[in-house]
Amino acid sequence: MKTYKIAVYPGDGIGLEVTTEAVKAMQAAAVTGGFELDLTEFDWGHRYWKKTGQVVPEGYLDTLRGFQAVYLGAIGDPANLPDHVTIRPLIEMRQKFDQYACVRPAKLFPGVRTPLADKRPADIDLVVIRENSEGEYIDAGGFFKDTTPDGLALQTAVHTRKGVERILRFGFDLARKRPRQRLTLVTKSNALKYSMVFWDRVFDAVKGDYPDVTVDKCHVDAMCMALVQTPERYDVLVCSNMFGDLISDLTGAISGSIGLAPSANLNPERLFPSLFEPVHGSAPDIAGKGLANPLAAIRSAAMMLDFLGESQAATRIEQAVLNAVCERRVLTPDLGGTATTAQVGDDIARRL
Numbered sequence: 001m002k003t004y005k006i007a008v009y010p011g012d013g014i015g016l017e018v019t020t021e022a023v024k025a026m027q028a029a030a031v032t033g034g035f036e037l038d039l040t041e042f043d044w045g046h047r048y049w050k051k052t053g054q055v056v057p058e059g060y061l062d063t064l065r066g067f068q069a070v071y072l073g074a075i076g077d078p079a080n081l082p083d084h085v086t087i088r089p090l091i092e093m094r095q096k097f098d099q100y101a102c103v104r105p106a107k108l109f110p111g112v113r114t115p116l117a118d119k120r121p122a123d124i125d126l127v128v129i130r131e132n133s134e135g136e137y138i139d140a141g142g143f144f145k146d147t148t149p150d151g152l153a154l155q156t157a158v159h160t161r162k163g164v165e166r167i168l169r170f171g172f173d174l175a176r177k178r179p180r181q182r183l184t185l186v187t188k189s190n191a192l193k194y195s196m197v198f199w200d201r202v203f204d205a206v207k208g209d210y211p212d213v214t215v216d217k218c219h220v221d222a223m224c225m226a227l228v229q230t231p232e233r234y235d236v237l238v239c240s241n242m243f244g245d246l247i248s249d250l251t252g253a254i255s256g257s258i259g260l261a262p263s264a265n266l267n268p269e270r271l272f273p274s275l276f277e278p279v280h281g282s283a284p285d286i287a288g289k290g291l292a293n294p295l296a297a298i299r300s301a302a303m304m305l306d307f308l309g310e311s312q313a314a315t316r317i318e319q320a321v322l323n324a325v326c327e328r329r330v331l332t333p334d335l336g337g338t339a340t341t342a343q344v345g346d347d348i349a350r351r352l
Contacts, residue, residue, distance in 0.1 A: 001036055004308050007067040007273070008041040012086065013282025014292035014341075015045075015073025021294035021345025022071065022301040025317055028352035029305065033313035040067070045086060046077035055081070056089045061096055064273055069304050072277035073297065077284060090275075091139075094132045097272035099265035100163065101170045102130035102244060103303070104279055106251035106261060109325045112335060114256050116228060123232040124255055127174065130244025131167040132265055134158050137241045159195050159240070164202045170268065171238035172210040182235035183210075185217045186243050199240065224250060252279050257334045259293025260325075262300035264307065276304040290340035293332040295321050298348055320351040 006026075010019035023039065030037050042048075042063075044056045055075075057063075064070055070093065075086045093099065108114050108124035116124075141155040168185075175183040185203045189196035200217065207215050218226060220243045226233065227250055239247055252261035261279035278296035286292055299321060306314035324330060330347040331337025339347070 001034065003036040003038050004069070004310075005038045005067050006040070006304075007064050007070045008039050009044055009070060010041065010073040011045045011075040011282065012047075012077045013074055013284045013287040014280075015075065015282050017073075017287070017290070017292050017341045018278060018294040018297035019071070019073035021341060021348070022073075022297040024345045024349040025298045025320075025352060026301045026305065028349040029302075029310075029313040029317055032352065033310055033316075035310060035313070044089065045075055046080055049081060049086075055086055060089065061092065064093070064097075067273050068308060069273050070275040071301065071304060072275055074278065074280060074282040076282040079284060090277075091137055093275055094265050095134075095138075097267055097275070098133055098269075099267050099272070099275055100131060100133040100167060101266040101268055102128075102132040102263060103174075103266060104128040104130065104244070104248040104251070104261065104263040106248070106255045108255050109260065109322060111326045111328055112256035112260070114254055116231070116254055119231065119254075124251075126231065126234045126251060127178075127236050128244055128248040128251055129167060129171040129174065129236060129238045130248065131163060131239065131241050132244075133241075134160060134163045135241030157195055157240075157242075159198055161202060164199055165206060168203055168206050168238055169209075171236050172206070172213055175213045175236040176210065178235055180214075180235040181212060182214045182216075184223075184234055184237050185215070186220050186223050186237050186239040186247060187217050188220050188243070190219060195240075220247070223247060227251060227254060248279055257293060259296050259332065259334045260299070261296050262303055264300070264303045266307065274304075274307060276300045276307075290342065291333055292341045293334050294341050294345050295325070295348075298345070316352060317348070320348050323351060324348060 010016045049055045105127045108121045110121050136157040138158040144152040187196045189200045252258035258280045263279050265275040278300050302314040302317035330339045
């Protein structure tokens, strides 16, 4: 029987709650799928900081190298630690493990209300592909005289030909597998005349290799407007690191709830472990209240199983979520229900 070695990093806030429910779903899928999960949980994040003064131990990346995948709940506890401190391990994992392809699907489920007027499930079914290893999130910059009236802060984005081309090709390869076979580059080359013009040039050089994929480009500000007005026009969106971060929150919202939005941080070559997490953050305002929607976390677990090769188990989890949402009997308040986080997780596990 196949066994998959998974590192579980629940993190902070609602991350602890939704991870518990995702693990229930994973284990239920494994029982009927004929495989086993070897799960190791780490108490990293604010809990670890309270004990040690660090959010992760020294050498944590070496610890994670021995796993096939990392499952993350959510990180962030701004009342106690600045967000740039708690999020550092996530960014380091993405960069050090070369998880350059961030995949964030956004789909409107039947029975879920979108804030967009007159939009149906068929109108919202797209995937945001975010370059995940460089761009605006490279730690290039610094402060100068920052505590004085002459203070200065410099933050520099770094875009490489290799980084841009491989994420574009990843997006094109995905678009080829989808029914609509359409790809849109999200750019801002009218204002950012070096970085985004560079993206445009690489895009123009690559797109000829994919004549079966319909292509277009859209500036990020116009894309925000277009996703509200005409989301049905879009299929696969390829974005730089920061643009993808922003756009995927928007696509999560128009899909009815960011509590449904999963994501994967992939090293497609499988030289390092990939990381899977819901798009939502740690939501400290509702942490511990049983209000968090675990479906994004559960769908992220499905993406992980699919990446590991257990596609049937992943499909069964997705179908269980779809059935639960359509039946509307056991849902959290963000989807109009009254169920708790644990009750939703129990319902999905029972279906599996």
